[in-house]
Amino acid sequence: MGKLLFEWDYSSYPGYKKYPHLFKPIKIGKLTIPNRIKYAATEDNLNAGDGFVTDAGVGYLRERAKGVVGGLCVMQGVYMDEKRQGQGYVGQAAAWNDKFIPGLKRLADAIHEQKAIAGCQLMHCGRVGGIETEYCQGPSPVSQRLRIFRPVEVMSKADIKQCLKEHVEATERLLKAGFDYVEISGIVGYLLSNFVSSYTNRRTDEYGGDIRGRMRFVVECIQEVKKVCGDVPLGIRLCADELLDDVGGNTPEESMITYEMAEEAGADVMSVTAGWQESIYPVISRDIPMGSWLHLAERAKQHLKIPVSMAYRLFTPDLPNKAIGEGKLDIWEMCRPMIADPLMPKMVLEGTEDEIRPCVACNVCLARLFRDAPMTCYINPVCAHEWDPKYEIKPAEMDKNIMIVGAGPAGLECAWVAAERGHEVHVYDTREELGGSLIEASKAPYGDDELYGQITFAKTKAAKAGVNFHLGTEVTPELIEDEMPDTVVLATGPTYVKGTAPGFDRANVVPMLDVLNGKAEVGENVVVWGNLKPGIGLALFLAKQGKKVTVVGKERKLGKDINPSFKWRYVGYLRDNSVPTYNDSEIEEITDDGVTIRTYDGYRIPIKADTVVCTVREANPGLKDVVQENGIELFVIGDALVPRNLSSAVHDGYRIGIRA
Amino acid sequence: MAVDPQKELTKLHGALGVSQAVIKSTFFEWRQTALELLGPSSNALDVVLKFWEVAGVDVAKNFFPMLNLRKGQEGLILDLARALAGTGIANGAVVRVEKGEGPLEALIRWERCPWPTFAKRYGASMKEDLLGCDKFLQTIVAEANAFLGTDLKIETQKAIPSGDGVCLRRLYK
Structure with missing residues (x-):
């Protein structure tokens, strides 16, 4: 047994019995992780423009740390150079100077407060970096496929040495800040992956050539960082399949050689990934069935002795539980499911899975990052506002009788939130079924059936919060005048x-x-x-x-x-x-x-x-006049206000739910 | 073999759109070429104004066969206004010609124009975009005056690059 930082006993929880493989300890290097759950490093653009950690960033990570119930919670990747060549996101955290240590310590402390393992990540964004410079760095001057990225400036050997030094110095700072686990990111088009790939590395010196030459930078990076890690385990994220065959990228066989070399160099755990930002194949959107990439983890297991972790469309606990049981995977990673619901694994453990707000794999979180905007979530209105008390569901100051017209996503969201605050909530709909037009929208192909999960979630929450439903009932002016509620929320959907x-x-x-x-x-x-x-x-x-x-x-x-x-x-x-x-x-x-x-x-x-x-x-103003004529407080939400999308409906519903 | 009009027209319309885009890209690529060859002391506005002057002189020649003094000043102004509008339409703009308040004036309204969007894409200023267009149209009008011995003028009252939503130009005597 390795070093155990926090004691956890899961044996009395329902999730332990249902998903026994998820709540077994595992050793990474000399550290024992109490379970198989990892919140994977995710950029959030919540840090200040100069790389300092903010309250919003701490609040965001604290909530995810709570969610992993003692598992591994990894902060976003940091850039490590003063020139900001490695910076790929405007709000990316920095670690190029000791002045960043206090902020980084806040993150490590926030994770430890939740008795979770604090992980950090080193991330030079390479080909997709240089967000504040006129160029980015890379091994070879290969043109960018996507216009948004900077022209590549070739790294000299001196640049490579400097970059290695910066990795080491950043690691020292992160360890001083109190992190228990260090990870190097070498995926999706970031610097290490640029060196590894035959697509972007066309060097003829010792850092290029065959796969062993192209891996040299990664190997040196692992070896140098490992020297300062001591007993702290070191992980690495590498592509098992770049999905760049159309531009001459690595073969899957070459990728497995990179895995073996990383292990040999000293990596204690391998995080398996697929695809680059430049890949023309979809990887993580909802049109890709869940579990589609598990074969890559299984392949990695066949080549490695160290534990293997993976995210990538493993959105429900049954998939990783089964895969771990079958020896195809060791650790269940998550980004987006825990963006959508930060407490997701905690709820799995506690047996309240039906209350998990499911990620719809829309990738709006990524779209925001690439457009220099702070993280947000399509269906989680609280995402990136965890630090802000205004977004909390607090008991209402005055109990109200609230009539919600429409049981679509906006109405249902508003209903459960308002009911949790103590209001008496009545939801009316002419349909006999909850869900509004999302019922029909979920019939579209290519994974849109997953959209319906939002209704399942809201239905459960509403039922538990004591919402009263009046289905098959049309709300007329007479009904409003008969009921005379304190508040009417029109969530009737569009016309x-x-x-x-x-x-x-x-x-x-x-x-x-x-x-x-x-x-x-x-x-x-x-x-x-x-x-x-x-x-x-x-x-x-x-x-x-x-x-x-x-x-x-x-x-x-x-x-x-x-x-x-x-x-x-x-x-x-x-x-x-x-x-x-x-x-x-x-x-x-x-x-x-x-x-x-x-x-x-x-x-x-x-x-x-x-x-x-x-x-x-x-827009559907419908009953607006009669509500106002009767002096009743009125809110119009979702498509009834302005036809938009599911996200706007849910966000509208939540915001009015916490305000009404 | 039956003709599928939807297919044929769609193909043509798509090709037209691509050609229109290529014209604008080419302009900005030549602009960049000129600036690079002229060196750091060059002024983009000077280069662009010269280009549109050259283009205006050349394009005006295409209009001479259709300009007819026998239609009277009113007819001439409307014909020239339609010709100026055509230069925008050919590039993918939506342009309409209206009669002005007086008999000897016409209003040319660009309801939509792709040039400012391309200027932004290639890093050219909105001022440069507006002045370039003005130069082009003024040159055509000046060439027409020289050809016909008239004294027509054109002025810009509103401009998309200035944030007005439309370009409105008055052609008048």
Whole structure:
């Protein structure tokens, strides 16, 4: 048994019995981790622009440390050079000077307060770095595939030596700050991976050539950092599959050689990853089925003696529990599931899995980071506000009777939060089922069924908080006047509107929800009117049924309501399914033969269509007047206020829930 | 073999869009080339204004065959306004011509123009973008005056690069 920092006994918890493999200790180097859970280092852009740790960053990490219930909680990767060549994110933490130690200590202390193992990470962003400079560093001058990244300046041998020295000095500072575990990041296009990959390393000196030459920098880095780590274990993150075969990247076999060499150099644990930011293949979006990458961990296990950890679409505990039991994995890593719900593994342990807010794998967290914005989460309104008391669910100062009209994601979120605060909450919906239009949205292909998890979560929370449901009930002005609640929250969702062009009144023009519910007959040639997410989801739904679908919409760009880190997936699937899209266009006329569209610059194009499906939404003020006329406090949330997306619905609902 | 008009038109429209984008990219690439060759003492605005002057002289020649004094001053102004609008439309702008308040004036309204977006992409200032366009249009009008012996003027009243949402230019005598 290695050194144990905190005593944990999980044996009396339901999760221990249900997922026995997740709550067994494991030794990493000379340190024993009480369980198999790791919050993996995640950039959050919450630090000050000069790299100092902030209250927001500490609050964020403290909550995740609580979640790992004694496991490993790793702070975001730090950059290590004063010139900021290694910095890849505007709010990335720094460790290039002793002046950063007090802030870093705050993070280590926050993790220790939760009796968890405090991990830190060294991360020179290499090819995707230099965020504040005119260039980035790399082994060879290989052009960037993505325009957002800087031109590469080739590292000399002196630069390499300097970089190694900075890794060592940063490690010393992090150890002084109190961290128990050190990790080196060599993934997704960061510096170490640039040296390892045949795509980006075309050097002819001893740091290039075959895989052993390309690994030399990584090996030296491990060896140098290890010298100062002493008994503190050292981990490394390396790609098991770069997914860069289209540009001459490493083969999976070469990647396994890198794993073996890292172990030989002194790594105590291997974090297995897949893909680069430049890869053209999807890796972690929800169109990739959960567990898809476990074969990489299994392969790594066959090549290594040290423990193997992995994240990458392992969103539910059954998957890693089984994999660990079968010897395919040792440690369950998580980023996004714990961004969505920081206490996720704690709830698994405590047997309250049904109250976990599930990540929808939309990658808005990543999209924000790449656009220099602080971390946020699509479905967790508290994310990055953990430090702010205004976001806490506190008992209401005055109990109210709250009527919520609409049981979609906005209404349900508002309902459970308000009920937890002590209000009497009544939710009404004309439907017989909870979920609003998310029920239909979840029918779209390519993983959109995972969106429904948000309803399952809110349903459970609402039931436990004592929310009263009145399903199949229409709220009329009379009902409002009869009930006279203290507050009305209108969460009725949007209204779906037809266009004004000739032909929109024809029988073959049908609303989106009727199509998704199978209530409307749809011909073989379909025009979907509306080029935002609802239109895209519907188009793919119909295309998968073999229909010939065309998307037409007024918005200048397709899917502008979808975050860029996910939109490319939809664009790809539309292409794969031969769905043409006409953006910035109007429907000029609908006739027997089809539709004539008019592009923004005046060109008219005929499209053959048997059916036109309307997906365009407008705000739904509905009962607003009657509520206000009766002097009742009113809130309008979600699509009823402004048609947007699931995220806005949930965030609206939460914010009004904590305020009402 | 049946013609699929949707397919044919879509292909053409797509190709037009690409060509329009290439024209603008090429302009900014040449601008960069000129600045690099001229060295650090060069002034981007000088280079750009000279370019648009050269372009204006050349483009104006294309309009001469269609300008006709026999249509009268009012007709001439409208024809020239439509020709100026056409230079924008050919580049992907949405431009409309309206009669002005008086008989001898026309308003040309750029409701949408891709040039400022490209200027931003290539790091050129909005001032440079606006003055370049002004120079181009003023040169065409000056060439037309020289050709026909008229005294038409053009002024910019609103400009997208200035944040006005539209470009509004008045062509008048």
